[in-house]
Structures are given as C-alpha cells and as structure tokens.
Amino acid sequence: MDKPTARDRLAQAAIGLFNERGYEQTTVDDIAERAGLSRATFFRHYRSKEDVIFPDHDRLLGQVRDRLRSSSHSTALAAVSDAVRLVLLHYLDEGDLARRRYALTSTVPALRDREIVSVARYQRLFREFITAWMAGRAEYTALQAELMAAAVVSAHNHVLRRWLRGESPDPVREVDQALNQVISLFTPRTPEGDAGGATVVAFRTSQPLDTLIPAIQTLLETGP
C-alpha cells in the first residue's frame, strides 16, 4: 500500500476544495496545505492553478498528433475524424472525473476560457494537418481546410457535451454518426476520376445562367 504521489495528493486536494468552497475562493496555499505539501511543490507539479484541472491536455494533444502522423487514410477528413476519437475516448475513460470537471468549467469563467483555448489547439492542429495534406492538390482550398477542421471539432464537442450532461447513453456510436455526417457534408456528390472513356461532368447551381456563361468562358480562356 504505497501512499499516493505528491502530484495526486495535490490534485485530490484541489478538486475537493473547489467543490467545497468554489474555485476562486480556494487559494493555492489552501490546496498545498490540505495535501500536506508546500506551495512551491504545487507549482513544481502544475504550471498554474488552472493546470490542476487539465493535467494531461498536452499529452493528449501529442497523442492526437502522433495518430495523425502515422495515419494512412485516403482523405484528410477521414484521418482527422479518426484522430478526434482519441479525445472522446480519453474523456470517457476518465468517467466521473470528467463530469466533475465539466461542472466546474460550466460555472467558473476562467476555467471555461481555458477549456475553449484547449479546444482551439486541437482545431489548429487539424487545420494544419488538412492544409498539409491538401498541398499540391489544387481541387481544395484553404477555406475548406478551415471548415473541415471546425466541423470535426464541433461534432466531437457536441457529442462530448451531451455525454457530460448525461444525455448520451452511447457516445461512441453518436460520435461516429456525427463524424459521418460531417464527412458526407464535404463529399461532393459529383463522381470524378474514372478510368478512360467519356467524362461527363454535371454541375448544378442556382446562379443565373446569364452571368455564369461569360464567367465560365473567360475562365476557360484565361485560366483561373
């Protein structure tokens, strides 16, 4: 029966005090005192007071990055959708701890902001991955990369929050559905890239024909 490490004692003390008195009403001195340690030790283990709530965000972000690096999906969107599952599974694995943290981030503005910033880091990682994947493929635009990254993150967050609120009995299934919806949102309905024979391309738009025809003509003559 080893006694828990100093780091864990600090985290336990912090969560306990946050629940009892609230976040702002708890000082780092209080946390250290309850853990039977000194203030300096707290800052050795956690960079800030907020950090004790989000201990392993950096590690998780690294895992997602690794997953993307070693991914062999046919499209960037599929790779990112696959990688974001790691995040959801991490939260599910935390179980009740994630729920208690959600109770805090819902009520304490400083923690909510911190959470938002963390999410933005995932979105940025995804955007950069998609952009890199698209490099050289002229049929994609930077805006699309931006939209895809935002959509994947939103889909994940939506399911995660539902689970945190106890509204989702099967979040793994739900996140698959949500991500499929995102993928189908971005897959063009026009078939392309077939082998030989005739190529039939059909576009459909609500734009008036009168303005389109000259625009397409100049496009064909002068290039994009």
Place this chain on the structure above:
Amino acid sequence: MDKPTARDRLAQAAIGLFNERGYEQTTVDDIAERAGLSRATFFRHYRSKEDVIFPDHDRLLGQVRDRLRSSSHSTALAAVSDAVRLVLLHYLDEGDLARRRYALTSTVPALRDREIVSVARYQRLFREFITAWMAGRAEYTALQAELMAAAVVSAHNHVLRRWLRGESPDPVREVDQALNQVISLFTPRTPEGDAGGATVVAFRTSQPLDTLIPAIQTLLETGP
C-alpha cells in the same frame, strides 16, 4: 484643440510600449506613467491589462446580437451570415490598428488566447440563435446548429486573417464568397422542383482539368 481623453492616452501609451518592449515586459505602471496618469486610473478605464487591446469587443458583440434580433431572413444561416459581416466591417474600419493588434496577438500567447475566447463568444451566440430558430422545426438537429455556427465563424476568421496578413485586397467580396460557400454546403444537394428536361452543356478548352475543376466549383458556389 482639446487634449485627448485619459482613456485614449492610456491606450496610446500601452500600444506604444507593447511594440517597443513587448507585452510581458510592460507593466501597468509603465503604461500609466507614460500616459501621465496613475495605476488606479488605468484600471478604472480598462478591466485588465489585456482589455486595453480589445476595448470594444463587448459592444461589438452587442451589436451583432441586436442585428440578429432584428433580422428577417428566411433561414437562420442567412441571418447569421449577415450578422457576422458586422464583425469583419468593424475590423476593416479599424484599419491599421487592427493590423498592429494582430501583430501582437500572433506573438503573445496570452493575447492569442484572449482572442480565441472572444471568437468563441460569437460562435456561442450564433449557435444559440440557430438553435432557437430551429426549435419546432424537426428537420434540423442540434448538431447542425453547431456545425453551422462553427462554419460561419470559420469562414469569417479565414477572410479576416487573410486581410490582416495583407493577402486579401477585397475582403468584403471574399467574405461574401466564403459565406456563400458555407450556405451552399448546408443546402441539400438533392435537385428538387426541377422543371423536367435535360440540361446539356459542352465546353472545350486547352486548360488543364486539375486547375479548372476547383475554379468552376468556387464559381458555382460563390457566384462570379
């Protein structure tokens, strides 16, 4: 020739010092001293040191909220797309000031995080508006509201950042195109209400197909 108000003197002093020594290297005392005022006066005019960089974010958020309230668009997505233009126009109106702020938020992590949090507030407002609009309309889901809000914000941010970097000569046009692309993303592709008969269009060009396809796609999505 009235001398500028204390608030403006503080803002000027702050921006000047941030550019000279950097953000972290500048204390609130420094700002107050250069402005010829006291530290207490600084905190009377700005809630925090970061606030001097983002003075009127709350006001702008309120304007967007009002715009949404008094909007009479046929779809929620159109209303939100319209409202987000206010944000872009606000930045364009600031001109060089926005550029200098971007230089700061690009390099100072604390300010970048603050910016991210501000953006998230818009996204939340949009999501809530779309959700409220969808209430009672069973053909929409909460996930769609989430995705739409994220997409509109992403489209806006994409164009805004391009303009801030000096890559966009006509951001107003670009944001219209980007928002049209977002709208077309969420309008179901299933052709309905087509009045019979085939549409046959044939063009011939020497342009390479790889560059033409994306150009035509954006043309159809965003208009000429």
Place this chain on the structure above:
DNA sequence: CAGTAAGACGATACTGAGTCTCGGCAATGT
C-alpha cells in the same frame, strides 16, 4: 455668488498567482 453634489483622479494598502533562489534531506550508485 455661495454652497453642494457628482465624478475623475491619486495614493495607498492588500490579496493572490507565479517565479526564483537557496538550502536540506533522502535515495541511489560507485
């Protein structure tokens, strides 16, 4: 004109987060 009420500012003290340095102590390896 005299009196007064309100608002802007300065001075000061305080709390608390985060940084830094030094010094002790225990476990480990040679």
Place this chain on the structure above:
DNA sequence: ACATTGCCGAGACTCAGTATCGTCTTACTG
C-alpha cells in the same frame, strides 16, 4: 564512505487586480 541526483520547504520578489479613502475640479442650484 562519499558523491550525485532528485524532491521538497522556506522565503523573498514581481506584478495583476481589488478596495478604500481623500482631494480636486466641474457643474448645477438656490
């Protein structure tokens, strides 16, 4: 037995942000 390494406590320090009190100006009013 001795040195090294790593964890910890103590304490001083900087700075953001809050709160209080006193002063001065401005403007309004009788």
